[in-house]
Amino acid sequence: MQRKPVVLAIVFFFGVLLPGISISRAVAAERPNVIVIMSDDQGGGDYGFMGNPVIRTPELDAMHRRSGFLSKFYVSPVCAPTRACLMTGRYNYRTRCIDTYIGRAMMDSDEVTIAEFLRDAGYRTGIYGKWHMGDNYPLRAMDQGFQDSLVHRGGGIGQPSDPVGAEGKYTDPTLIKNGEETPMKGYCTDLYFDAAMDFIDESARADKNFFTYIATNAPHGPFHDVPEALYQEYRKVDFSPILVNQLNPKRLEQESDKLARIAAMITNIDQNVGRLFKKLDALGLSENTIVVYLNDNGPNTMRYVGDMRGMKSHVDDGGIRSPLVFHWPAKVAAGRSSDVLSAHIDLLPTLLDACGVAVPDGHKLDGRSFLPLLTGDATSLPRRQIVLQTHRGNEPQRYHHFALHEEPWKLVHPTGFGKESFAGEPSFQLYDLSKDPRQSNNLAKQHPDVVQRLKQGYDAWFKDVSSTRPDNYAPPRIVIGTEHERRSVLTRQDWRHIQGRPWAGNSNGVWLLEAPEPGSYEVELIFASDPPAGTATITVGKLTETLEIPAGQRRGHVTDLSLPAGQLTLAVDVVFDGKTQGPHQVILTRRDK
Template sequence: MKTFSLFASASVVLLACSVLPSPSATAAETNEAGRPNVIVIMSDDQGVGDYGFMGNPLIRTPSLDEMRTQSGYLSRFYVSNVCAPTRASLMTGRYNYRTRCIDTYVGRAMMDPDEVTLAERLSEAGYQTGIFGKWHLGDNYPMRPMDQGFDESLIHRGGGIGQPSDPIGAEGKYTDPTLFHNGDEVATEGYCTDIFFDAAIDFARKQTEAGKPFFGYIATNAPHGPFDDVPHELYEEYKQVDFTPILVNDLPAKRHSAEFDKLARISAMITNIDQNVGKLFTSLDKLGIRENTIVLYLNDNGPNSRRYVGNMRGNKTQVDDGGIRSPLLFHWPAKIDASDTTGVMLAHIDLMPTLLDACGVAVPESPA
């Protein structure tokens, strides 16, 4: 299989593989060399323009703005135009059509279980692996994350909370949602995004205390709809905002109220994610592992409304750049200089081989 690494392709991004152990090294030898931890954060339906550092004047993302100043930055990074295909490509390093995950509904979001995932390869190499949030590549054996390489999973089913895959009696609950922990239905307390980040932080703490490298995949279902259950205090703040500057279409005055309310709810969900990113970095500092932990942040497709996407056009489901672009922040203080940026065209399929490369793990052969 021909592999591609962000490190090798972008001249301004450090060739970390040259200073890491070879893929043939034993687990013990590699552990002694200090393998990096890996955390991938991907939001759901947050668009390319929903960040302060991307020029959005209204949606507050101070933690991500700070992460941008401390991270490598890939400015021409592409994803799919809807979420499940992006997730399949991220997990396998392959175009989603090869994985049989071609859309988001009617059975088209079920990834072939023969695919080899990033979690499987890292697990085989001695990493502890955990997913927290949205999987959307199959809800039943043998397609669940626990069947595809994840040691720990705390997820919702289907494409999001508030969809037909919700457990009966728990439909649409972003607050105190019913989730699935390692396959078992569990009642939880709190807001879903907070729950996922808290579980990921606890996972990181346990692995650090045990002296084990880990891979954490935090895939929020926010700011995907429905929008009726959002962080209350942030929503109350955003209700006071005039969102006219980030509207793409001129709307008649009678539609402003409904559109502004929707944007206030979406903005509250995004700022809540940002607050959790800040909490995550604080936790990495307290654990003393930030220096050698790779943290990636991206969104899975374009925005879920027609709103600001910088100098692009398009939104979710569309293949204009506004529907298929994401900034990619690549934070790894031990190896990546914060001034490293690249405009080289790269995509979700490049993340798996790049991360395996950084961790000194061989890239698997592709299925036929």
Template structure:
């Protein structure tokens, strides 16, 4: 009781601190005796709250764990962690990266957040969303992110704008994409990362660097007796696969991967190529596993392991057709192999070791569970879709009311009802596996119904045999889609990048966040534009950057109603810029580059505000 009262007072004091001196005195005078006593114990309460670490790998897949029966890919540290933890074995995520991350951060379905795809401006989360990092930061936690954010690369969308006090990240959806810093493309080893927004060359392998910096952050927080929230989101084992831990790769080259291949009838040449790819993926996974062991040892040495929550999950299904236990599917699929992840929940002080929980849980539940464990209330007026599963972990016999969880993702600017979705309710799964790659499906939706309790591999469609269940779940899905699609006015409009502020005086615009217009989205022949917003008109140096050495040409820059032309010199990838006044308010920035009567877009554009 005193613990909750103290937290209430701490929350009140954070409000008091924002008021005038007279207002502060008025509010303090109204605090209860219990509240004042609780303030005396506030430092004790802060120290007693659990620390929280969320580790999420990228494209690992729900079967890439020794403790789930994978006999090829080695995960000894995670296997040991599982024996010391409780496993949520029916935990669901989205079929692709950014939607899972938006739901994890907000406790809300990603369709409520404007984050609906993985690139071309649709992996940007609305900055008005309230994140778990913001809630914990405001409650006195130190907050840090290390690795993959994938919810926006510019102000006000970056993790440092969304509650993280320290951030070491790459841009975009992964290293090796058009959002890479110029001159450091595709470097997993010795990458150029962004440390608190600053482009920073580093030495070492990317996963090792994330864990190194996270452990340093944790050590500093412990030294200063502060609770911490650490989000470790590796970009491994996401492709490209050219740069992996060499020692582990050489070990895995000697391994027979046929036991975990779904297609076992590959010709020798194809088998060799697939085995090489899997050796690279396995090397990245085992490297993550080694770092998890380092992290847990670090917590023990610091004396905080007992009261630190450590959660491990993957963000979607595996990035190849490989072992997923008794399921089917892979990344982008809405079959269980594409949307189910183990969640290992480690909290020695409160959660028994070795248990398994089977109730339906999902990524939308992480935020409310974390806040529940830390006894941090949701801000007033915030609507979330998830529910805390902490009572399941702590009490084991707590009833878990029947619920429905919907997972949907596909390409495009606006979701289509019934396209590439799955609705889960207990043992029932209603699914339309229409494919991730296109914005729309054509023809009638062929919905399928499965009883996962008896048919986890989804082999027997029961839609015609159980019409009452089929129709009920179909109606429930339509109600869900209508609800998430009306979360805010113009619900699926993409967020805008804000330029010209002290938060980000230099804005690097990349193809990750442009609105694709023509050609292949990231191809050399493609073109697009950026949706921007500026608080006031200002003058900028506009640098136009190319991925390869350009020919002689011309570029037309359009910013709202303003246009300007510049010459493009042959052979210069960088250093070609022009000074231009950009308008206030919302506008579209487009750069049309003409080479030999063909028009394309630039690789990147850098806007540097000119002072004075």
């Protein structure tokens, strides 16, 4: 593993602070604290202040009234790409994080995150909730700058990366506390905010600046476990005002129940935001603490998105727009807003700008600071293009499922997130969003010159982001057997899929590993349900080990392997009733060190 270079300097009004020189208490007191809150699958219309007549968000509505606001803020169509862009200020295609699962939601460990920047600038850093860019060393949040970490694995609770015995538990979940599986009591969103407020309180008592990232997995599905009292309230609500499509009575009943569950989760987040502000008030920190709120992509159903169209996974505006609420009373006047084109890649440079942390020459960011728009130092910024592209597969395809924005234009090729590729020649759509936010009038034939110019811009962007590294889209590897993680839990979230549907019971895949040195390991195979009798073959390079799997036994299938140093591929082929599949999880534990 290569060490990351020192990439920052701290710049204050009186000069430059070199790395390694301590910051005086007086200087630190002038810097803002930072809290970023990002919900999961809450759409851009799921707020009272965005005109939603059904879902209650009184605390966020009040925050919006007290804050600065970006009304034209873009995110990626799905989870992990947005998170990579937000954490690095770089397009996710530069980071190797290109999809949401099967090894492609892992961010290269050489990327420098906002947590690393702020940690090295003297901030305490903590994450609470969803990371979704790698569950093992060196890819975890705790390896990427976060000094305190309470997270779930994978892309959400209720996925194959759940700790065994705690599958799907939003209430009383088992979370990962600084690398250790930790059973908790309470509802997951409440637990994240509780832990974040404890971290803030500890930081205040230590007289330390803090960066707190609260990334809820709500209102992401599954929807079986939601705040009960709020759910019962919303069951009585008529959701027809926020439905996009007409539904038959049975389907309407099902959709209304799902929306009641989603709305309950959203209002629960809102209540926690209110608790957070009360905590800041009690600590006397509200004035000089930046609190940012956004959602990671469009809504997880076809529902109200204001004057736009689309939902999660779409590159129409309803799938990639988020309100950006920026609360900083010390510098940003209540009610100040901007409609200048901005995106997730801009949040890191904006927060570093606010905190006086400069990115050195040679470290490439794609984003830019929008802080002058909110402080009143600027009413506009230079015209730019922003590209948002995400689809399934191991490597991005040119023109597949992208949107390019350059005010007022939107060039889009909506070929579908669920597909690995598209065939034939691209058929671009062009919209003037200043006149047509719902994208109803395709102007591509009327303005072929604009289409061609924006296409050239996209081509230059795609070439640039695809050439960041040699072998730019190679999946990152899990590093095993180090002091940082002696016990590595390998799940279907991060395997390289080779057979069946990726998470189906009969599917299979392999894990890409790296061992810095030879070592002796215990290998345990885990199954999601009681298996029939079978045989498992474990293969690592030229090493092969066979295990007999007794019927009805989910755990305890253990053997020892001596693994060499270097890049390794771990395969486990389990034969039940003449059919081959993979295990649910594999646990590798270093034994000789």
